[in-house]
Amino acid sequence: xxxxxxxxxxxxxxxxxxxxxxxxxxxxxxxxxxxxxxxxxxxxxxxxxxxxxxxxxxxxxxxxxxxxxxxxxxxxxxxxxxxxxxxxxxxxxxxxxxxxxxxxxxxxxxxxxxxxxxxxxxxxxxxxxxxxxxxxxxxxxxxxxxxxxxxxxxxxxxxxxxxxxxxxxxxxxxxxxxxxxxxxxxxxxxxxxxxxxxxxxxxxxxxxxxxxxxxxxxxxxxxxxxxxxxxxxxxxxxxxxxxxxxxxxxxxxxxxxxxxxxxxxxxxxxxx
Numbered sequence: 001x002x003x004x005x006x007x008x009x010x011x012x013x014x015x016x017x018x019x020x021x022x023x024x025x026x027x028x029x030x031x032x033x034x035x036x037x038x039x040x041x042x043x044x045x046x047x048x049x050x051x052x053x054x055x056x057x058x059x060x061x062x063x064x065x066x067x068x069x070x071x072x073x074x075x076x077x078x079x080x081x082x083x084x085x086x087x088x089x090x091x092x093x094x095x096x097x098x099x100x101x102x103x104x105x106x107x108x109x110x111x112x113x114x115x116x117x118x119x120x121x122x123x124x125x126x127x128x129x130x131x132x133x134x135x136x137x138x139x140x141x142x143x144x145x146x147x148x149x150x151x152x153x154x155x156x157x158x159x160x161x162x163x164x165x166x167x168x169x170x171x172x173x174x175x176x177x178x179x180x181x182x183x184x185x186x187x188x189x190x191x192x193x194x195x196x197x198x199x200x201x202x203x204x205x206x207x208x209x210x211x212x213x214x215x216x217x218x219x220x221x222x223x224x225x226x227x228x229x230x231x232x233x234x235x236x237x238x239x240x241x242x243x244x245x246x247x248x249x250x251x252x253x254x255x256x257x258x259x260x261x262x263x264x265x266x267x268x269x270x271x272x
Contacts, residue, residue: 070188086150170206
């Protein structure tokens with residue numbers, strides 16, 4: 001009987017996968033799911049995006065469950081869910097050609113895998129010091145900025161009323177800013193500074209979005225401008241919380257923001 005038990009235990013143990021393997025399987029599963037949504041009838045597409053982003057949050061919670069504590073159940077799951085939804089929505093805007101969609105699907109799988117690795121580093125770094133934290137901040141900020149662009153471009157493409165456009169971008173920006181700024185402090189509870197900066201930044205993004213509703217600019221140009229402002233404000237906010245915001249960095253961020261504004265201004269088609 002004991003021999004049978006030992007054999008059974010070895011068989012069960014052979015099916016155990018490492019955390020890195022679970023990240024890979026999660027990325028592959030969601031990538032396949034995203035490609036499947038493209039064949040769904042148009043009236044169910046946005047519901048399928050909601051389901052897919054919910055699955056992304058559930059899978060992320062499952063593979064990161066060991067050390068999740070307190071507010072980490074929210075902060076570590078925001079980006080995986082929004083990144084999945086953002087890419088899926090942007091996917092709908094692409095031409096129906098494999099030449100364009102397959103590379104995006106591949107980049108999504110790679111990006112989601114890198115995102116899970118990043119969130120895992122945040123998860124561990126909240127408990128003890130880890131050398132890879134600086135690299136995780138860089139990767140996390142890049143993925144957050146890309147996610148913001150996908151959503152900004154999708155929202156502006158619909159040409160909604162200025163108020164609805166402003167509210168949607170305010171809510172989205174708050175969530176993205178909150179998790180990006182929280183990653184610099186990695187507390188298990190609410191940090192007042194993080195909430196304040198996130199709300200202030202989101203308010204600015206929402207006001208700019210309402211302003212863009214009256215500006216004769218393409219959705220792509222408007223999304224690039226909003227993404228640049230996101231990069232500037234959230235980037236400075238992260239460095240401030242990390243106590244690495246110096247005059248040189250402030251000047252560089254301002255130059256990027258002003259340059260993008262003038263680029264959008266002179267690319268706008270004024271008149272009829």
